Amino acid sequence: MDNAALAAVLAELGDLLEISGANPFRVRAYRNAVHTLEGLATQLGQLRAEGRDLTTLPGIGKEMAAHLAELLDTGRLTALEELGKSVPRSLVELMRLPSVGPKKAKRLWEELGVTTVDELAAAAEAGRVAALEGFGEKSQRKVLAGVAEYRLHHGRFRIDLADRLVLPLVELLRSQPAVQHLEVAGSYRRRRETVGDIDLLAVARDSAPVIAALTAYSEVERVLGAGETRASVVLKSGLQVDLRVVPEKSYGAALVYFTGSKEHNVKLRIRAVERGLKINEYGVFQADAAPGRDTDADSPDWLAGRDEAEVYAAVGLAWVPPELREDRGEIAAAERGTLPRLITAADIRGDLQMHSTWSDGRAGIEEMLVACAARGYQYLALTDHSKALAMTGGMDAAKLRRQWREIDAVQARHPEIRLLKSMEIDILADGSLDLEDAMVAGLDWVLVSVHSRFELPAAEQTARILRAVRHPRVQVLAHPTGRLLGKRKPFDFDLEAVLRACAEEGVAVELNAHPERLDLKDTHLMRARELGVKVVISTDAHAPADLGLLSYGIEQARRAWLTAGDVLNTLPLDRFLAAIAKR
DNA sequence: GCCGTTTTCGGCCCGACTGTTTTCAGTCG
Numbered sequence: 001m002d003n004a005a006l007a008a009v010l011a012e013l014g015d016l017l018e019i020s021g022a023n024p025f026r027v028r029a030y031r032n033a034v035h036t037l038e039g040l041a042t043q044l045g046q047l048r049a050e051g052r053d054l055t056t057l058p059g060i061g062k063e064m065a066a067h068l069a070e071l072l073d074t075g076r077l078t079a080l081e082e083l084g085k086s087v088p089r090s091l092v093e094l095m096r097l098p099s100v101g102p103k104k105a106k107r108l109w110e111e112l113g114v115t116t117v118d119e120l121a122a123a124a125e126a127g128r129v130a131a132l133e134g135f136g137e138k139s140q141r142k143v144l145a146g147v148a149e150y151r152l153h154h155g156r157f158r159i160d161l162a163d164r165l166v167l168p169l170v171e172l173l174r175s176q177p178a179v180q181h182l183e184v185a186g187s188y189r190r191r192r193e194t195v196g197d198i199d200l201l202a203v204a205r206d207s208a209p210v211i212a213a214l215t216a217y218s219e220v221e222r223v224l225g226a227g228e229t230r231a232s233v234v235l236k237s238g239l240q241v242d243l244r245v246v247p248e249k250s251y252g253a254a255l256v257y258f259t260g261s262k263e264h265n266v267k268l269r270i271r272a273v274e275r276g277l278k279i280n281e282y283g284v285f286q287a288d289a290a291p292g293r294d295t296d297a298d299s300p301d302w303l304a305g306r307d308e309a310e311v312y313a314a315v316g317l318a319w320v321p322p323e324l325r326e327d328r329g330e331i332a333a334a335e336r337g338t339l340p341r342l343i344t345a346a347d348i349r350g351d352l353q354m355h356s357t358w359s360d361g362r363a364g365i366e367e368m369l370v371a372c373a374a375r376g377y378q379y380l381a382l383t384d385h386s387k388a389l390a391m392t393g394g395m396d397a398a399k400l401r402r403q404w405r406e407i408d409a410v411q412a413r414h415p416e417i418r419l420l421k422s423m424e425i426d427i428l429a430d431g432s433l434d435l436e437d438a439m440v441a442g443l444d445w446v447l448v449s450v451h452s453r454f455e456l457p458a459a460e461q462t463a464r465i466l467r468a469v470r471h472p473r474v475q476v477l478a479h480p481t482g483r484l485l486g487k488r489k490p491f492d493f494d495l496e497a498v499l500r501a502c503a504e505e506g507v508a509v510e511l512n513a514h515p516e517r518l519d520l521k522d523t524h525l526m527r528a529r530e531l532g533v534k535v536v537i538s539t540d541a542h543a544p545a546d547l548g549l550l551s552y553g554i555e556q557a558r559r560a561w562l563t564a565g566d567v568l569n570t571l572p573l574d575r576f577l578a579a580i581a582k583r
Numbered sequence: 584g585c586c587g588t589t590t591t592c593g594g595c596c597c598g599a600c601t602g603t604t605t606t607c608a609g610t611c612g
Binding site: 055062134228 | 584585586594595596597598599600601602603604608609610611612
C-alpha cells in the first residue's frame with residue numbers, strides 16, 4: 001500500500017470513530033496521522049524496510065504505528081473492520097454532504113435507518129428527514145441540494161480550471177468602489193494541484209456592496225448564505241466560493257488564517273500561546289490581558305495583523321511563502337532563517353519538452369522556436385514522439401533524419417536561441433528504447449517516457465523503467481508516474497527505486513508542468529531533491545500558447561521547496577550543455 | 584490517540600453562521 005492508500009484507511013477509521021462518538025482528541029489524532037502520511041516524501045513501506053521506527057514520525061504513536069504495520073503486512077485493518085460491525089462504514093460518505101457532520105450522520109442512521117447517500121436522498125424526498133427532531137424543512141432541502149451536488153461531482157477542481165473560474169470574479173469584485181483589498185486565499189493561494197473551494201478575502205469600506213456583488217454575480221448558481229461579514233455561493237460550474245470581509249487592521253491576520261493550511265495555522269497558534277499571545281483571524285493579541293474581552297481589531301489587546309509579515313514577526317518567524325504553508329518543516333526554517341529561496345518563472349532559461357507538427361504538435365518548428373525566443377529563453381528542445389506512438393505521427397529513424405535537416409535550417413536562421421535535437425522516446429514494454437542507439441547518439445537531449453502498458457505488474461513496471469534510466473545516453477525521465485489528474489492514477493511501480501537509480505546515473509526527472517499532469521508531484525520532488533536528483537521543469541507544449549503552462553510547474557516546484565539550483569533548465573546555455581555533457 | 588527542558592498525566596486552536604432553538608448544538612473552515 002502506498003502512503004495515499006494508508007492515509008485513506010486511517011481517515012476512514014477516524015471518521016467512523018467520530019460518528020461513533022469517540023473522544024474528539026482521539027479523532028484528531030487520526031487526522032494528524034493522515035496529514036503526516038500525506039506529506040511524507042518517502043513511502044512508509046520503504047521507511048519501515050529501512051528499519052525506521054515509525055513512532056518517530058510526528059503524530060504517529062504506538063497505536064498508529066501498529067495500524068500502519070498491519071496495513072502494510074496484510075492490507076487490512078482489524079480495528080476498522082471491528083468498528084464497522086457496530087457502525088456502518090458507508091456513514092462516512094454522508095459526512096461528505098454539506099451540513100451533515102458526524103452527529104447528524106449518526107442520528108440519521110439510528111433514527112431513520114439511513115446508511116448511504118441514496119438512502120438519505122430517499123428519506124429526504126419522503127419528508128422523513130424534516131420530521132426528525134433538530135432537523136426541519138430547511139435542513140431537509142439542504143440535504144437534497146447537497147445530494148444533487150454530490151452526485152454531479154464530488155471531486156476537486158484542477159488548479160487551472162479554478163484559475164479560469166476565479167480570475168473573472170476577482171476582477172469584478174476588485175472593481176467595486178468599496179473594495180480596498182481583495183485576495184484569493186486558501187489552497188488556491190498555496191497553489192495546490194487541485195482545490196475543493198475558493199476562499200476570497202476582502203477589505204472594504206462597506207461590506208454590504210461587496211457581499212451583494214458576489215451574490216449577484218452572473219455565474220452564481222445559488223447562494224448558500226450571506227451575512228454581515230461573509231457569504232457563500234456555488235457557481236454554475238459547481239465550485240463553491242466563500243467570501244469574508246475583514247477590517248483593514250485585520251487583513252494580514254485574516255490572510256494568514258484563510259490561506260492555511262489548517263495544520264500550518266495550528267502550529268502558529270501554538271507558538272502564539274507559548275509566547276503569551278493569541279492569534280485569530282483579526283490579529284495577534286495579548287492573551288489573558290482581560291479574560292473574556294473581545295479579540296477583534298478594536299480590542300486594546302490587539303498587537304499586530306495589518307499584513308502577513310507582521311503576524312509572523314509577532315511569533316518570531318520570517319514571512320513564509322504560501323506554497324510552503326503545509327506544515328512540512330517551514331515553521332522551523334522560518335525560525336532559523338533558513339527558508340529556501342524558491343524558484344521563480346524568471347529563473348527558467350529554456351523549455352525541454354515540446355512537440356511540433358512533426359508528431360502531434362499543432363505548430364511548426366520555427367513557430368515554436370520563435371515563441372520560446374520571445375519568452376527570453378536561451379534554448380529549447382524539440383521532443384516529438386517516437387514511432388511506437390503511431391497515432392501521434394511518431395518518428396522512425398528516417399523521419400528523424402529528415403527532421404534534423406529542418407532543425408539545422410531553422411537554427412541557421414535563428415542564432416538567437418539554441419534549438420536542441422531531441423525526441424520523446426517511448427520506453428518499450430521490456431525497457432528498451434524506441435529508437436536505435438546510433439540515432440540516440442545523435443541527439444542533444446535524450447528524453448524517455450512511458451506511454452503504454454500502464455497495467456504491468458509493479459515489479460515488471462519498475463524493472464522496465466530502471467532499464468531505461470540506466471541506458472547510458474538517457475538524460476531525463478519525463479512524467480515519471482504517468483498520472484492524469486482526475487483521469488488516470490499513477491501506474492504501479494517503485495518510484496523510490498527509480499529515483500535512486502536516477503541519482504546514481506545522473507539522470508534528471510521531469511516536472512511536467514501541464515496542469516493535467518504535474519508529474520512528478522510536490523512530495524515526490526522533495527524526495528528527488530533529497531536523493532540529489534536534478535529536476536527539469538517542462539511544459540510539454542503542443543502549441544506556442546502552451547508554453548505559458550510553465551507557471552503551473554513553477555508553483556509545484558515551489559511547493560516542493562525547490563530553488564533554482566535544483567532545476568537544470570535554470571542554467572544558462574553553456575552551463576546547461578556542460579552539465580548534460582557529463583552524461 | 585499523541586505528546587512532553589513545565590514528561591508518564593492532563594492537556595490538546597478558534598470563531599461565524601445556520602437552523603432550530605427559548606439559550607445553543609452542530610457544522611464548517
